[in-house]
Amino acid sequence: MAKPKVAFYWCASCGGCEETVVDLAEDILKVVEAVDIALWPVALDFKLKDVETWQPGEVAVAFINGAVRLSEQHEWVRLLREKCPLVIAFGSCAHLGGIPGLANDTTREEILANKYHRSLTVDNPNRVEPRTACTVNGYELELPLFWKDVKPLDAVIDVDYYLPGCPPPTALVAQAVDAILKGALPPKGSVLAPEKSLCESCPLNETKPETLAIKEFKRVATSTPEPDRCYLAQGYVCMGPATRSGCGERCIHGNMPCRGCFGPTPGALDMGTKMLGALGTLGEADSDGTAMALAGTLADPIGTLYRFSLPASLLKRRCIEKEEAL
């Protein structure tokens, strides 16, 4: 029997997810032994027309990382969805929008203005901005459309499974591949990671007191947490209580409070508001004044509470107009 074929594709992402595949190291040989890689733009040159020639079902699985912001990305993922029976959102960006999704805290106009006009290193007297179509030397050239906002993969196509993490840890990837090969997959729509939040497996959970009484929110940018005491108890916003476990506590071992890349647990509809609700009960304030002062120490609430999940949250993005164009 021929080996099953798999496809890797990337959208709005940093490339870290691709690195995970590389991080499989010699295990990659086992993967190659078991499957044929039909598409992997980061490593080999493929064109859209190559994929268009695929028979439906010919390539069994598409691992798609990155969020979707360009019409081109949309085109690609729609095509992969058409061709592949199994589509897996790979990594935080495809899963929830990820770090690129924080762009939803501003507008397309702001981004373009900053990039093409305001930036000190840009000299653009003709006020050139990207356009979807232009004519150069009689040739019609086309650029993809830069959408108004970043979307997670499942906002544009049907997604079968999610592999969370920034990037997904190799162990989870290996487990997922194993499950696909064996056909032992959970119900469609599942996130291929444990359901409980990170506190469950956190080595510092034992040091967490019952009452935290946070008087001031601290930032890792301006101070260093003690490595052996619950970060929340120290006043650092650790997203662990609101974040799915399975990451191997990589950040915790690196003395970094959880940043929430694994996304919400299945019981939470909105990660940021859930964590905000929790923080609201953990702070210690005896008057409106001290409560406001405490709230004031929480720098960048959206970037902290929705660092990886803004496009998939209830907020989604700044200001959604009714029936607006993409």
Place this chain on the structure above:
Amino acid sequence: MITLTIDGKTVRTESGTTVLNAARGAAIEIPTLCHHESLPPYGSCRICLVEVTQRGRTRLVSSCTLPVAEGMEVNTKSEKVMRIRRMLAELFLARCPDSKVIRELAAQFNVTKSRFRKPVGEPSSIVGEEGCILCGMCVRLCDDVLKIGALSFEGRGGGRRVTTPFGEPSDVCMTCGACSSICPTGAIEHHRIWEHVPQRIPFEFEEGLTHRKPIYIPFAQAVPRVPVIDKHTCMHFKTNGCKVCEDNCEAKAIRHAQEDEMVELDVGAIVVATGFQLFDARQLVRYGYGRFDNVLSALEFERISHASGPTGGKVLKKDGTPPQSVAILHCIGSRDENYQKYCSRVCCMYSLKFAHLIREKTHADVYNFYIDMRAFGKGYEEFYKRLLAEGVYFIRGKAAEVTDAAESPEEKGKLIVIGEDTLLGLTRRIPVDMVILSTGIKPAQGAEELARLLSLSCTQGQFYLEKHPKLAPVDTASDGIFLAGACQGPKDIPDAVAQGAAAAAGALALIDGGKVVLEPITSEIDEKLCAGCKICIASCPYVAIEFDEEKKISRVIEELCKGCGTCVAACPSGAARQRNFEDVQIYAEIEGILHPETEPVLRE
């Protein structure tokens, strides 16, 4: 048991008893000076000498040191014994001609004058004019019993005396005063032993108007009416010695080793009746409380006017004379924007009571400085009317100041109350002998801590919040916790009694019913999702969530859960859910409202 004869009387006593105690047990009096129940027999004063005949031999022995023996014949009043005692009395009188105890003792033997001279020697640094008889009780008490050892004998023969090392003020003395209180001649003057001024222990119940000992009965109506030992001032807890009280207690009821006990009770209902504390009038410096002797707080006056109080119910100034005029200043700390904004509710009426008592007991002029007269209870308005008829002066206006700076001869030596009479539109200066501050009511000390412990809500000023001001005035938001008395708000005795009875009835109703109806909308924690972050435990206002150490997850105690939903909002992983009131339901409702088909309908 040993049988002996004392003054011809057959006495049976336990072996090991001294002849002195055997005689006293048989109601035969033997005079003593250096004997004390708490001290081992010493036999230095010799005044307790008796004639003892044993095995045909008669001798003179000090009865305090002689143990009883079978067949012993004791004569405590023989001619020879009396002659020697008279001589001893004369010698003591020569040493201590001014001591009351010695003069009384000498008088027993018809000695009023001594034929001997007062011995001349270097006087001890600690002994006053009364004169020391060298009985050594102070030395033995300080050394053997109190284990301090600040005093000692010094010198020999005629030069023997009691003193501190080098005759200097002692630095080991702990100012307990045992030496001077045990001294039979009152010779020891404590200011010579220590340099600092001893502080008497203020009696808390009497508002510090009188003093108490380290062992004392808290107050006359205390239940149970037994003495308690104040660990902080009792010498036993400082030196591990003393226990004199134990020696003196016939019932052997004193146990110094007794520790405070923490008793844990499983109960189904709690009645909180922690009362109140008075506003501290020291905060209002302008009224001179703590500065002027005769400016009293309401509770101090309550003690002074009480029959069992420090003055036996007589209204007296600090100098012991009755006042000619008294001012009562209402609303001290109450209805005050800077302190307690609320009305303390009881002060008007107790002030009227004070005015009535003062008029009745001293006929002094009484001036009430009031903002409004709040005589709202049953019979209260009538009482106010009666006081108007009794000639009590009422000045409508809050007193501004109490001063002793006299501006005229009639103000000299008096306390002058300055205040505006708003009915006359005049500033008044009223010279009085005594000022009573009608201090307001504050929540009891520790009220906040207890509120946290029992998850009680508080109203303005930290009084506990009832479930409903009209429909459930004794219940709280937590089932089974009831409020009674001033912990819920300032109230007078009839109201407190009524509320107490209602609270007791509420508690009894729970016990009698045998079952408790619970809220249907409680929280639950999904075991599969809970990661044990414990955030819900801290958030629960009803202490209804516990941590399962075995499973490492949190668990809702359904009996305690009131379904407030705080934990549901706090749970960051969504493991906590409110039954019949889940997030998905709310989101579905919101979506329903925002649905394009329903929105226009709702807008209409």
